[in-house]
Amino acid sequence: MNLKKEYRKKGKELLKHKSSEEVSQLHSRLFLSSAWKQATCIAMTISMPHEIDTYRLIEQAWEENKRVCVPKSFPDNKELRFYELTDFAQLEETFFQLKEPNTRVSNEVKREEIDVILVPGLMFDLNGYRVGYGGGYYDRYLASSSALTLSICLDEQLIDHVPRNTYDVKVDQVLTPQREIYT
Template identity: 45%
Template sequence: MLQSLTGVEKHNIEKKQAKALFESTLWSDAQTIGVTISRGFEWDTKHIIESGWEQGKQMVVPKCNPEEKSMQFYRLNDFQQLETVYFGLQEPKPSATEAVSPDQIDLLLVPGLLFNTNGYRLGFGGGYYDRFLANFKGNTIMVASQQQKCESIPVEAFDRPVQYVLTEEGMKQSK
């Protein structure tokens, strides 16, 4: 579905998502915001990162550890601090950035392919975010389109829901 959107359709949805995000108290109250670097058909996060920088927020991005299937977030001050790793993912260069502990992150934007009204999501299959969310205490938002809503997604014991889902219709708290 995401791959079938035209550039104009995708841009219009992203404008509505951004407006709702930037007008939310979750965003305004957060000083440190975690977000992945989008690629391909994913919702663009670079403009979110740039807006955070413009507003004086600390933007942090994850680096995956495939052996442990874990993530560590690093403060990103410039896109030049990124490197391309496996599967074409862009991640922070640890030598050029500063690690941030999970308890320093106020708001985490979580990627995904599908979601339900309870905040459960289907991600990209690695389980990295579910493991990270197991002990995360900050606020969590999945950025999506209403077209990604699906009530019958499989939920397993290790799955962790997000607290909010942000779509072109606005921000909704999970049930």
């Protein structure tokens, strides 16, 4: 088994055992961050049950009158596009049981409109590199984005070094319940 696959497995296992207290601390740290406070348009995924909850983040963003956009994957060309989400009813279940925006009722958001992208992952390192789910969707998108990039994770998901390739794009910040790392 290669190292990235090993880290994917480890990250998924760690997330299974997350506590609501850890997630609450992480949400609070994010809400107090300058990235969150200054953003008017935030991009983030719709969390799966085993992941850190983003529904609460979306609701908080709406309460603060921030625009929220969520990704839609296009597997044919491995492209990622973001669409504005104003109501959870705009979501539909797609491949791998992902919840993504229904493009018939959601408007696409241009790259330059997004202030902050919350980049998902399973393991992260101190330099801002991450092990994602293996599709490369985010790395391709981030390569041409000027938005501030931020990942949130449990303290146990943060390690010294994750394996990386030339096409991997690091995030600007990593937040855990206990730490704030700028890369």
